[in-house]
Amino acid sequence: MKFCIAFLSSSLVMFVICGCKGDNETDFGALLSFKSMITSDPYGALSSWGNTTSFHFCEWSGVSCGKRHRRVTALWLNSQGLQGSLSPYVGNLSFLGKLSLFNNSFQGSIPHELGHLSRLRSLNLGQNKFNGLIPTNLSRCSNIERLGLYHNQLLGSIPKEMSFLSKLKLVGVEDNKLTGGIPAVLGNLTSMKIFSAARNPLGGSIPDTLGHWKSLTTLYLDGCSLSGTIPHSLYNLSLLTNVSLAENQLTGSLPSALGAMLPHLESLQLHHNQLTGPLPPSISNSTKLRVLEMSDNNFGGKLKIDFSRLEDLHSVIIGSNIYGFGEADDMKFIDTLKNCSRLTMLHLYNSSFQGVLPKSIGNLSRQLRFLQLGGNQFSGNLPSSIDNLVGLTVLLLQYNQFTGTIPSAIGKLQNLRVAVLIDNQFSGPIPDAIGNLSSLILLDLGYNRLEAHIPTSLGNCHQLSELYLDHNNLSGRIPKQLLQLPSLTISLDLSRNNLTGSIPTQVGELKMLASLDLSDNKLSGNIPRALGACTSLLFLSLQGNSLQGMVPPSLSSIRGVETLDLSNNNLSGQIPRFLERFSLQSLNLSFNDFDGEIPMLGVFANASAFSVFGNSKLCGGLPDLGLPKCNEAHDKHKKRFPLFVIFILIASTLFTVSCLVYACCKKIKGKPSQSLTNGQFMKLSYAQLLKATNGFSEANLIGEGGVSSVYKGILDDHDDTCVAVKVVHLQNRGAHKSFLAECEAWRSIRHRNLLKIITACSSIDFKGSDFKALVYEFMPNGSLHDWLHSSATTSRLNLLQRIKIIIDVASALDYLHNHSLPTIVHCDLKPSNILLDDDMVAHVGDFGLARFLGTNSNQNSTSGIRGTIGYAPPEYGVGSEMTSSGDVYSFGILLLEVMTGKRPTDDIFNEDLNLHKFADMALPDNVTDVIDDCLLDILQEDAIATQHTLAYANKIEDCLASTIKIGVSCSVDSPPQRMDVENVVHELQHILEKLQHI
Known part of the structure; x- marks a missing residue:
């Protein structure tokens, strides 16, 4: 049969189809109009559409038709990467019963013409970028049962007209920007089974009329800024299985018969509210319960829940409440948890529990992975029975009053990755058995009363990246085995102990360490030259020891250090001039024996950023210091060589080096x-x-x-x-x-x-x-561009790696712009010019377009090459001079590319949309819409593997939003409005700290 298309335009589609009836004409035209408004089809989902020589439109991909009338009954195009707008002509598909466009990139408003689809039973537009209001005339789709508009950018309120859809069973509008509260008239939807409006700033209270939803099984209203009490009518919905009202401002108490009223509960999440009263013991009647999250409320009274009947329970997060009264049976509920063989998480932090931790803690499930008992008042010994919890990966006992020794039995927890015992009263030696914890990445034993030597067996913890042994009574030498752990990259804190001897030269093997604190010990000898190999240090404190001699010139290599404290030692010689070139925020050289002139540049130009108090032989420096001027008559502590001899030597050396460079x-x-x-x-x-x-x-x-x-x-x-x-x-x-x-x-x-x-x-x-x-x-790990875009790179960058790389680049820019003389503008910052070493540390390269500011050079000329398209700031295109602000713009684009996985020259960007706008539109609530799919997959895999909570996911999303916000702020068109790179580094470091503590 022959099809003839007479006319097609962008605003109107007209068809004359030979050999078909008029109704088929309408469907055919509506489908082609749908395709005409698609701007990107990366997987060719619509490639068969419009082929009239071999396919009837009922055979097109994603299209289903009725056998009898050959009319379109379903349009199913999920996860096809489609971009564009949804054609209003879809409203002409009058036989359409199912429309599903889940997980694409549709933009613009939802066409009100969808209200013409009287046969529509299921509409799923979730995981797109629709904006504007929810069309009120969707209420004309009288047969609709499932409505999914979740994870878009919809505004306005939930239409009251939705109450006319008497057959509606499922509503998903979560993750939008809806306001105006929950309309009470929705209680008329008596067929409702699943209702989710989570993470919208709805406000208001929960309507009592929702108690009319007698068939309701799932209710998600978390993060909706709701206030008031939970209506008693909700407790009469006996079919409820999943309830989340978390992260609101709800008040009041829970009914004592809660468990009997809701016997089918599988998940109850009420955390982060203002609820009071006791946790009802009747919860034990909800025998299907798997998740109980009640933390961060004001629940009080003794915890009397009998968990022995809750055999499916795998997550109990009930901390940050007030349960403990110091009575003997406060912790009796622990005994009842032994029947919960699937328990993986137990959070009891900040709950005022007192007394001895019962030995029955060792009877908990061997599947238990996360045990959080911090912030209570537990005392006595830590039960050795804890060695039965062989599945533990995280053990948090911080801020209690445990005494006695740390049991050697802890060495049997082979899967342990995080152990935090800070701020207790543990005494005795650190058990050698702790070296058996080969999976350990964080160990914090600070603020205890531990004594004896640091066990050399810690050198067996080959994944350890953070170690805190500070504020104890440890003695002896620093074991060299500890300093030979290349995994130590974040922090090593041995401060406030009684350690003796010299700093081992093996300290130079900690090349990737960011923070080293050896302060307030009894260390002696010289500062080892090998310390200069620790080029990643951001924090270094050696204060309060008995170190002597000069500061070794090799320390000039640790130029990224931001805090340096060498005070209260016996160091001598002149203050090293190389400190002027450091990006120091704080420098303390007080109470030593330094002599000679105080430098004037870098950190020494800010009197509030450094201290040299208690060095009686110093002179010069800022007038604020009140020190005598440095001259031959005044300075009694001059070197043996006359000043003019030193000047000649320095001048000749500099001349020789300059000639070699030239x-x-x-x-x-x-x-x-x-x-x-x-x-x-x-x-x-x-x-x-x-x-x-x-x-x-x-x-x-x-x-x-x-x-x-x-x-x-x-x-x-x-x-x-x-x-x-x-x-x-x-x-x-x-x-x-x-x-x-x-x-x-x-x-x-x-x-x-x-x-x-x-x-x-x-x-x-x-x-x-x-x-x-x-x-x-x-650089063995190639360029950042390869990691983001090359198919040859099989590994993937996780969130922590991406943030660290961004910080590395920002730190390099901060140095070039603020700490280099003269100031240098890179002019060509992009992923292909960012190289990664063995440890994935980023290095900025390619200074072929660099400009030097504040010199007489003609390099600041506005003619010639001006960077790379997409990364060069807009002002360069109109002849403006190259400035450090231009580098900040390029950095902002680079940051957004790292986080979104999209090049600034991506095909989706045009005159009306660029990478900056693409990211800006997602802020603040829909940031995951623009995050690189590869990164989202990694985060999802991690969440599933570790069974993280909703709170964890929200914290991750906050970090993502904060990072994207920095990229957007750096890449605005107006140079004066762009962030200062120093603030960029500070904000990114704050994000990194939050990530490392999630």
């Missing part, structure tokens, strides 16, 4: 140039680089840019060092200028988050042509 950036035919780094200069010739890269073979090619190619190389003559060789294509326009710019940049900058340069080579090749190359430290 030689790197000039053509010196036939001779290799020198290194741009501190220390010994590495000499590499063209022939050596040719050999290292196997003749600059394509197999060694790891990247290409506009004016260069990068090759992996092995330096046979230098201990097989692996390097990256950036060969400049001098025939390309701007290449020579780019080479000089990079030489100039690398000459004066050093930071742990900048790519480390080894040398520059300016020579001639074997054909007599000019040859210029830069040689960098090789």
Whole structure:
């Protein structure tokens, strides 16, 4: 049969179809109109649509028709990645009974024409980006039973007209922006079985009329800003299985017969409200209960629930209430939990429990993974029976009054990953058996009374990233085995003990450690030079010891440190000048024996940021310090060499180094140039680089840019060092200028988050042509771009890795903009210029477009290359000068790309939509709409694997929203309104801390 399409336009679809009846014309036209408003179809879901030569529209993908009339009865296009608007012509599909477009990217408003679909029984538009109001005339769909509008951006109120849909059984409108309360007239929907309006700012109270829903099984109203009491009528809904009214402001108490009234309950979540009274013992009558979450209320009275009948129970989260009275039977309920063989979570934190923890704690399920008893007043010994809980992964006993020794039996908990026993009164030695906990990633034994030595067996905890042993009475030396744990990346705190001896040189093996606190011990000797290898340090405190000698020059390598405290020691010599170049927020050198002149730059320019009190031989510095000026007549503690001799030595040294650096950036035919780094200069010739890269073979090619190619190389003559060789294509326009710019940049900058340069080579090749190359430290994990977009990368970046990478990049920018002299603007910040080392630490590279501010150089000219499309700020396109604010814009776009997985040049972006707007529209409540699907999958897998609670999910979502907000704030069009990069680093660090404590 022959089909003829007469006319098709974007605003109106008209069809003349030969050989079909008029009704089929209508369906055919409506489907083609639907397709015409789809702007992206990545999986080709609609590729068969419109093919009239071999397919009837009833055979199109996602379309179902009735056998008799051949009219469209169902349109099912879930999870197809479709983008665009929903055509109002769908309202012409008069036989449509099911419309499901779940998990796509439809935008715009929901067409009111859907109200014409009188036969519609099921409508699912969830997980899209619909905005505007819920159409009131959906009330004309009199046969509708299931309505899913969840996880969109809908505004306004829940229409009262919905009460006319007498057949409605399921309503899902959660995760929108609906306000105006819950209409009381919805109580007329007596067929309702499932109602979810969670995470909308609805406000108001829960209508008593909801008690008319006698068939209701599921009610989700968590996070809706509801107040008032829970209507008593709800307790008469005896078929209820899942109830969540959490995270509201509900008041009042629960009925004593709760369990008898709701015998089918499987999940009861009332946490984070203002409920009072006792937890009804009748809850034990809800024998199907699996989840009980009542934490963070004002429940009181003795906990008398008999859990022995709740055999399916797997999660009990009832902390942050007031149960304990100091009576002998306060913890009797623990005995009744032994029958709950599926229990995986028990949270009893901050509940005023007192007395001894019963030995029956060891009778809990072997499936128990999370035990939280912190913030109570437990005393006495920790029962050794705890070793029966072999499934434990998290043990939290903080802020109690436990005494006695930590039982060696704890070493049997082979699955334990987090153990927090801070702020108790444990005494005696740390058991050697703790070294058996090979899965441990966090151990906190701080603020106790532990004594004796630190067990060397801790060196067996090869996954340990945080260790806190502070505020105890530990003695002896710091075991070198502890310092040889490469997993220690977050914190090592041994402060406030009685540790003796010198700091072992093995401390230099903690290359990725962020915080090291050895303060207030009895350590002696010199500060080890090896400490300079800890280049990731952000916090370092050695104060309150007996350290002596000079601050070693090797510490100039820890330039990322923000807090440095060396006070109350016996250190001598001059204050190191390299501290001027650090990004320090706090520096304490008080009560030592430093002499000479106080520097004036960097942290020393802010009197409130540093302290040198108690060093009687110092002079100069800021006038606020009130110290004498440094001159020969006044300074009784000068060095033996006259000042003019020192000046000549320094000047000649600087001149020599400057000449060497300048030689790197000039053509010196036939001779290799020198290194741009501190220390010994590495000499590499063209022939050596040719050999290292196997003749600059394509197999060694790891990247290409506009004016260069990068090759992996092995330096046979230098201990097989692996390097990256950036060969400049001098025939390309701007290449020579780019080479000089990079030489100039690398000459004066050093930071742990900048790519480390080894040398520059300016020579001639074997054909007599000019040859210029830069040689960098090789980054084995490639570029950030590869991790985000390359199919060759099988691993995936988790949330913590992404946040750390973003912080690394922001820290590098903060250094370039605020702590480098002169200020440097990178001008080409993008994922392909962010390289990742063995430990996934990010390093910013490629300074070929860099600009130097505040110099007489002509590099600030507004002509020439202006960064990369999509990352360059809009002001560069109209001829504005390149500024640090432009880098902040590029950083904002990069951050959004890291979090959304979308390039700024993605096909979905056009004149009306860019990456900035795409992210901004999702704030604050729909941020997961824009998060990279790969990241969401990882978060979901983690949540399932660890059985995290809703509160956990909300905290993760808050972190995601805070991060996206920073990216949006950095990438606004107006330069003055962009965030300052120092604030960016501070905010990101705050987000990282929150993530690490979730």
